[in-house]
Amino acid sequence: MNSWHNLPRAAFDLETTGRDPLDARIVTASIVVVNGRSEILQTREWLVDPGVAIPEEAAAIHGITTAKAQAEGMDSATAVAEISAFLADLFQTMPVMAFNAAYDFTVLDREAKRHLLDPLVASPVIDPYVLDKQVDKYRRGKRNLSVMSEFYGVQLVNAHTSAADAAATIGIADAQAAKYPNLQIDAADLHDFQVDWAKEQAASLQEFFRRKDPAAVVDGQWPVKA
Structure with missing residues (x-):
């Protein structure tokens, strides 16, 4: 049987208004679909008016200002429903990858609830961030x-788009x-392993x-935080 990395698969990424997935609003979304030879079959992109001001810190990262989002972005509820x-539909036939998936899928889940939409059942998801921490536990340095x-020798052009x-x-x-x-x-099966x-x-x-803060809490829910 061919591995998932030799079969059709997709990737999902958001740029948002902030770091907290329980509060952040979607500003841009992209979904890339590839075939078993890693050739891009389809790319879908959304520019969204989040309905709130985009902090300057966030705009400096992804390049979308409040004015641009209001002038050119689609209604948030419509975008969340489309995404x-x-x-x-993709999850019916293939895995969807997301880097640090618990962020992106939690943002989408909260946005759906905010707009009184049915939340997405996100499965199977493949998260290179979780995988990397599992297969190379003791490597020092950042993992962004x-x-x-x-x-991993992967080209990244226009990061944070x-x-x-x-x-x-x-x-x-x-x-x-x-x-x-x-x-x-x-x-x-890989999705289930990543949950654990x-x-x-x-x-x-x-x-x-x-060791420094006895009250520290790290939420391990994946790929969606409650």
């Missing part, structure tokens, strides 16, 4: 998208599968933080 429907793109980040996510996940044959399993791995990784990080 969720498109992802739901830029660093990991360089580490959702389309570029989604394409890089596929490249990193493919490189991980090629390097670590134990990841070459059924996508649904993310929980274990969060518990380990929480233990580390509690």
